[in-house]
Amino acid sequence: MSDATTRAVGDAAAPSTHTAGHGDRGITMPYEPVFVGARRAELDELLTRYPTKMAALLPALWIVQEERGWVSPEAMAEVAQLLSLTPAYVKGVVTFYTMYHQHPVGRHFVQVCTTTPCNVCGAEDVVKAFLQHTKCGELGVTSADGRFTVIEVECLGACGFATPVMINDRFVEGVTPETVPQILAELP
Amino acid sequence: MGFPHKSHERETPVLSRHFGEPEARTLEGWRARGGYKALEQALTMDPVAIQNLVKESGLRGRGGAGFPTGVKWSFMKPGDGKPHYLCVNADESEPGTFKDREIMRWTPHALIEGAAIAAHAIAAETTYVYIRGEFTEPLEQMRAAVKEAYAAGVVGPNAMGSGRRLDVHVHKGAGAYICGEETALMNSLEGRRGNPRIKPPFPAVAGLFGKPTTINNVETLAAVPHILNNGADWYKGFGRSDNPKSTGTKLYSVCGNVRFPGNYEVPMGFPFKDFLHDLCGGPPKGRSFKAVIPGGSSVPIMTMDEAEGALMDYEGFVAAGSMLGSGGVILFDDQQSMVRQIARLARFYAHESCAQCTQCREGTAWTTKILERIRDGEGTPADLDTLMDLAENMTGKTICVLSDSCATPVVSGINKFRHEFEALIKPSRSTVAAASPAAALA
Numbered sequence: 001m002s003d004a005t006t007r008a009v010g011d012a013a014a015p016s017t018h019t020a021g022h023g024d025r026g027i028t029m030p031y032e033p034v035f036v037g038a039r040r041a042e043l044d045e046l047l048t049r050y051p052t053k054m055a056a057l058l059p060a061l062w063i064v065q066e067e068r069g070w071v072s073p074e075a076m077a078e079v080a081q082l083l084s085l086t087p088a089y090v091k092g093v094v095t096f097y098t099m100y101h102q103h104p105v106g107r108h109f110v111q112v113c114t115t116t117p118c119n120v121c122g123a124e125d126v127v128k129a130f131l132q133h134t135k136c137g138e139l140g141v142t143s144a145d146g147r148f149t150v151i152e153v154e155c156l157g158a159c160g161f162a163t164p165v166m167i168n169d170r171f172v173e174g175v176t177p178e179t180v181p182q183i184l185a186e187l188p
Numbered sequence: 189m190g191f192p193h194k195s196h197e198r199e200t201p202v203l204s205r206h207f208g209e210p211e212a213r214t215l216e217g218w219r220a221r222g223g224y225k226a227l228e229q230a231l232t233m234d235p236v237a238i239q240n241l242v243k244e245s246g247l248r249g250r251g252g253a254g255f256p257t258g259v260k261w262s263f264m265k266p267g268d269g270k271p272h273y274l275c276v277n278a279d280e281s282e283p284g285t286f287k288d289r290e291i292m293r294w295t296p297h298a299l300i301e302g303a304a305i306a307a308h309a310i311a312a313e314t315t316y317v318y319i320r321g322e323f324t325e326p327l328e329q330m331r332a333a334v335k336e337a338y339a340a341g342v343v344g345p346n347a348m349g350s351g352r353r354l355d356v357h358v359h360k361g362a363g364a365y366i367c368g369e370e371t372a373l374m375n376s377l378e379g380r381r382g383n384p385r386i387k388p389p390f391p392a393v394a395g396l397f398g399k400p401t402t403i404n405n406v407e408t409l410a411a412v413p414h415i416l417n418n419g420a421d422w423y424k425g426f427g428r429s430d431n432p433k434s435t436g437t438k439l440y441s442v443c444g445n446v447r448f449p450g451n452y453e454v455p456m457g458f459p460f461k462d463f464l465h466d467l468c469g470g471p472p473k474g475r476s477f478k479a480v481i482p483g484g485s486s487v488p489i490m491t492m493d494e495a496e497g498a499l500m501d502y503e504g505f506v507a508a509g510s511m512l513g514s515g516g517v518i519l520f521d522d523q524q525s526m527v528r529q530i531a532r533l534a535r536f537y538a539h540e541s542c543a544q545c546t547q548c549r550e551g552t553a554w555t556t557k558i559l560e561r562i563r564d565g566e567g568t569p570a571d572l573d574t575l576m577d578l579a580e581n582m583t584g585k586t587i588c589v590l591s592d593s594c595a596t597p598v599v600s601g602i603n604k605f606r607h608e609f610e611a612l613i614k615p616s617r618s619t620v621a622a623a624s625p626a627a628a629l630a
Contacts, residue, residue, distance in 0.1 A: 049357045051271075051397050057379030058362055062321075083379075096381040096542075099321045099363030111322075115283045116485060116532050117443040117518045154365065154536050155283040156322050159443035159516070160192075160450045169324045 031074045034067045035060075035082060043082065053083045057093055061100055070101035098153075106142040106149035108187050110134070111166040112175075115155040121162035122176070127152055129177035130165075133184050147187075191290055191451045196467045200426065202437045203410050204453045207294045213329060215336045218297035224342060226413035230305040231350035235266050238309040242412065244420035246427075246435030251277055251368075251405030252484060252514045254502045257412075263392035264400050266311035273401040274307045275377065276317040276409060278326070279361055279368040282484035283536060284516025287439040288406035290451050292319070292326035295410070296333035302409030304343055304354050305416065310402050313353045318373050320361045330358050365540035369588045370403040372542065383542050384588035407439055427501065428457030434501030438515055442468050445475065445521035456501040460508075463500060464519070475521040479605070483513020485533050486593035488600035489526075510600075526608045530601040531559035537594035548591035551582035555598055567613040572602055 035043050042063060046056045060083065064075045076090040083090075094100045101109075110130055114123040127150070131137060134148035142149045158164035161173035165183075172183055191207040201207075211217035218224065230238055243258025264272055276299065280288040291299060299317070307315045317334075319327050334356050337343045347354040359377055361367050367376045371385035374396045395401025415423050424435045434456040440463070443449045447469030454463060464470065464477070471477045480495045481487060488510040490498070498508035505512045520529060538552035555578055561567050579595035586592070602609060 049355075052378065054379035055377060055397075058376065059360065061362070062360055093379065093381055097321075097362035097364055114532075115536050116529050117284050117516075119532050120444045120518075120520060120524050120529060153322075154539050155281055157280050157286050157289055157320065159284050159286050159518070160441055161286075162443065162449070166322060166324075171325060 031078075033078055034064050034075055035078065039063055039067065054085060057083055057085070057090065058097075061090075061094060065100060070104050104142075106136075107147050108149075108167055110148060110150045111153040111156070112150065113154070113156040113158070113162075113164050114152045115159075117155075117159035118162040118164070123163040125177045126163045126165065126175050126180065129180040130184075133180050191294075193448050193450050196452070198462070198467060199453050200437050200455050201453050202414055203291060203295075203298070203407065203439055204451055207290055207451065209294065212295055213297075213333065215297060215333070215340055215342070218295070218301075222417070223297050223413075224301055224348070226416035227301050227304050227342070228348055230308055230416055231348055231352055233308075235309045235311055236262075238305065238416075241420055242309070242415060245415045245423040246420075246432065247408065247411055247415060247423065248434070248502065249405055250407035250411070250438065250515070252282065252486070254512065257404065257408055260392070260402060260404070261306065261310050263390070264310035264312075264402055268400070271314070271397075271399050272310055272312035273396040273399055274303060274310060274312040274315040275370070275373060275396060275401060275403040276303050276315060276406060277368060277370065277373060277403050278317055278319040278323070278330075278406050279373060280323070280406070280514075281320055281365040281368050282486065282514045282516055283533070284441060284443055284481060284518040285484045285514040286441045286443070287451055287515060289323060289326050291406050291410050291439075292323070292330050294329075296326075296329045297337070298410045298413065299330070299406055300333055300337050300343065300356060302412040303356060303404075304347065305412050306402070306404060306409055307354050308352060310400075312402070313355060315354070315356045316377055316396070317356065317358045318361060318367070318377055319358060320367070321363050327358065327360055334358055364542075365536075366542045366588070366590060369590070372588065373403060374401065381542070383544050384590075386587055411436060426455035428499065428504075431457060431499075431501060431503055433503055434512075438500070438512075440500075440515045440517050442517045442519070444517075444519040445472055445477070445524065446470070446519045447472055454500065457504060458500045460498040460500050460504075461496040464495070464517075468517075468519075471519070471521050475523060477519055478522050478524060479520040479526060481510075481516070481518040481597070483511050484516035485518065485536065486589070486596055487511040487513040489530075489597055489604060490600075491604050525563070526601055526605040527559070527563050527612055530597055531556065531563045533597050534559050534594055537590060541590055541594075545586040545591065547582050547585045548594075551578050551591055552594045554578060555582075555594060559598070562609060562612050565612055565614075567609075569613055569615050571613065572606070572609055575602060 046059050060079050064071050077087045080087045080090045112127045130150045136143045136150045156164045163175045165172045165175045206212035239258050239261045247257045248254045303315050343354045343356050345353050364382045366372045367382040369384045372382040376382040391401040427435045439453050477492050490510045494509050502512045534556040538556040541548045541552045543549040579599045582591040582595040
């Protein structure tokens with residue numbers, strides 16, 4: 001989406017560089033701004049909904065995460081500049097909310113609800129099954145093939161459908177340890 | 189209806205009548221089911237007349253606090269020259285509660301209609317529907333319904349040809365239980381961390397963007413069109429004749445160790461025993477109920493003796509030692525360890541504390557540590573007193589009630605299931621020895 005034409009529209013974020021991620025220290029590459037073309041238009045429309053620019057912060061961060069899969073420090077800086085905030089302020093907001101990823105995660109981000117109502121229905125065994133079958137081994141750790149990250153999540157608000165599991169944006173209800181392999185097999 | 193199960197004959201489906209019908213999600217389908225008649229009527233009415241009608245109906249907030257809705261609206265003064273805002277609290281995150289989710293999934297136009305009527309009644313031009321980020325399907329349904337409502341001119345610059353501007357925007361949260369607290373929700377909408385605000389000023393005076401604001405729960409607003417269509421007396425007809433303070437129908441989300449989990453709608457004052465055994469099918473086969481939390485995880489745990497004598501309304505649950513709360517009914521069967529589950533609840537609150545207030549930040553964390561230590565068989569006889577002491581310091585001393593909500597199941601759990609805690613705590617030589625010098629000093 002970042003061809004030469006659309007990039008020219010994204011005038012807000014100054015050209016910058018960033019390190020490519022953990023373990024790639026020293027290798028720098030230019031930062032491609034998120035808010036160009038259609039994404040910029042989306043943000044402009046969002047800004048008409050609120051009397052302050054700051055109110056568009058959560059929606060803007062959602063756009064970043066949809067585009068990039070996570071919210072990098074560079075993206076926070078870009079959002080800060082567009083909304084006339086400081087990068088530190090944006091980071092303060094990002095760190096408050098559990099759904100913004102501050103690091104890249106697996107292609108399938110698996111969130112298993114283990115709060116009380118699901119817990120009494122055996123949610124902890126569902127977590128174990130996911131950790132085993134995805135070969136993640138540990139909560140929050142991305143599998144070696146980059147496909148999966150599994151975390152426990154607090155109440156997903158679908159307690160009558162225990163155990164609900166969120167895989168990226170999709171809800172899977174009534175998951176049991178026995179159905180986990182089938183659910184995983186259907187994922188790309 | 190007892191979605192995802194068939195409606196039980198003893199239910200009174202008003203809000204849940206069209207759950208499970210995909211056609212009800214569209215504007216056309218909603219209109220075919222009598223939708224938007226109430227809004228059309230409301231737009232011809234004086235805002236104060238709507239406030240009075242809702243006051244008269246006895247409708248109270250369904251999010252947990254139970255504040256009379258019409259009275260809340262009457263705090264908003266039309267014509268004060270300021271922009272007014274309506275926030276719809278769709279941040280449903282109270283463990284055990286999943287009713288607003290089904291309202292938005294199946295009948296998104298019911299919420300839009302109720303919100304538009306409320307916006308007119310409080311002279312607000314703009315409504316924000318704050319939906320928790322995890323609710324991807326309700327978000328999708330609500331966004332589609334709002335788009336349709338705009339395209340048809342039901343909402344927008346000239347809502348239903350009334351000349352009134354009623355804007356509705358869906359705002360996606362990003363994962364924080366605390367944003368269901370109304371002042372935290374406003375902070376979050378403004379693009380801030382979701383820290384609750386000190387009250388006063390109350391939202392009706394200085395709320396969202398510093399302007400007069402009303403925050404209503406999804407279920408509360410979904411009930412409003414029915415009150416306009418059928419009148420206050422009709423709504424008051426649902427309830428016990430000896431308790432005029434609780435009126436209408438209520439959606440209950442039933443979950444945990446129960447045969448038929450799901451959403452059930454019954455009139456106020458319904459006998460809880462019949463509800464649990466008849467409608468919800470009782471405990472899973474071969475088990476028996478041990479305890480129940482009737483109104484979301486923040487209300488006191490009930491023993492089955494207490495629960496089976498309770499009547500399901502605001503006053504009925506209080507009389508039986510708990511609260512109606514949000515209507516999230518969590519059941520525990522005889523296989524469950526109450527210590528384990530109360531520790532898990534405490535962990536939830538420790539995770540969700542915004543950490544502004546010391547009593548909450550420290551209290552929820554230490555409560556969890558101590559409870560998990562007891563769960564793991566490493567508790568000391570002094571731990572239960574420490575927990576009660578902590579709970580006292582966590583109650584009524586913070587900006588919002590998250591801290592109180594953590595203390596509530598701990599205190600009620602220890603009081604009602606003390607034997608389970610004590611069974612896990614073995615008096616060791618060191619603790620006995622430690623106790624005697626302390627006693628000597630006292």
